[in-house]
Amino acid sequence: MSEKATIKVNDNGPYLVKGEVEMVDAEGNVFETKKAFSICRCGHSSNKPFCDGTHRKVGFESEVRAD
Ligand code: FES
Numbered sequence: 001m002s003e004k005a006t007i008k009v010n011d012n013g014p015y016l017v018k019g020e021v022e023m024v025d026a027e028g029n030v031f032e033t034k035k036a037f038s039i040c041r042c043g044h045s046s047n048k049p050f051c052d053g054t055h056r057k058v059g060f061e062s063e064v065r066a067d
Helices: 054-058
Strands: 006-009 015-018 036-039
Touching: none
Parallel strands: none
Antiparallel strands: 006 015, 015 036
16 A cells, blocks of 8 residues: 655645655646655746746745645
8 A cells, every 4th residue: 555645835835745646737648756746836937837946036925724
């Protein structure tokens, strides 16, 4: 049995995905991913859908908390 995958919403940064997942585009094409990777949340990455660190340069601010 595989370990449960997690998605962490980082403060002022990307979603950090860990675990076995399959990420697909709108047409169902599979993105090649690693065991851990980050998905852009700020919208400024040059490597979408992945984070390339640009959120730090643009001063992206978002601190999401579960209720
Ligand atoms: S969240 Fe990192 S580049 Fe957008």
